[in-house]
Amino acid sequence: MIQTLRRHHFRLTPQRLEIVKVLAVSEGHPTAEQVYDKVRKKFPTTSLATVYRNILKLKELGEVLELGFAEGGNRYDGNKPYDHPHIVCLKCKKILDPELPQFQDLTRELEKSTGFQVINHRLDFFGICPKCRAKR
Amino acid sequence: MIQTLRRHHFRLTPQRLEIVKVLAVSEGHPTAEQVYDKVRKKFPTTSLATVYRNILKLKELGEVLELGFAEGGNRYDGNKPYDHPHIVCLKCKKILDPELPQFQDLTRELEKSTGFQVINHRLDFFGICPKCRAKR
DNA sequence: ATATTACATGCGAATATTTCGCATGTAATA
């Protein structure tokens, strides 16, 4: 990510580097607010707008994937910024990346049958994770 | 939908009936605002809050499917209120329901491999529809 | 090292979307 920023001649400010770091090591696909909270641990004066601005930039550079949900509050993935299936726990809200080899490219088929030019896709499953199932 | 409302002893107000009708005949998965605009053609004093409240109710009754997107602004489907794939035109924003027989239940497989109890899913494709492709 | 400058930041205000509180209205039932 840092390489990409450098390549595009964007400045490597401390806040920006920290946001990148948080996104890169994050598990479970954090919200903007969660990124904000972690960044403020190191740089307490950081503003939420800066977090959003940097996420937007990284999104545009293709380094971060944005996941929108009906309940509001987007989630971000800085590890695999390309389309891949997700499985969301409805209780603890964690989002994992399951392996799903059966889901090959239906895309080609779909393009043929609909006439659409398909650019990307989104596949999410919703349910209860093993840990939350055990809890009760 | 009206039967379902009646069965649950909800009142059949003119506004409610009109909202149901708009949702039932709508194509392309309207936004709340679009439903609001159509309902106001017949009942000009209808408030947006009423539209949201009724959509919420129908959602809870399982009669309307809500689709959230990262760009904000949910979309609603009153025709097929169960999980099914969508294909979204990034230009004209229309949403269609493609046939996708290849997408059988990966769900069972996923439950086995992840330990999740899967409750529902969401599969969307994004691209450019034939009409918009022709335009340029 | 220092100066320069264009990009970044922090702050609060603005937007957009959805929900809420509350007074009033009205569909369903008695």
Next chain:
DNA sequence: TATTACATGCGAAATATTCGCATGTAATAT
């Protein structure tokens, strides 16, 4: 026709995100 609990309309609140602008600072040139 009266009753009553649910529904509506309105504006305000709650959320999530973006914007405007003054100030700060990383990168580059000197």
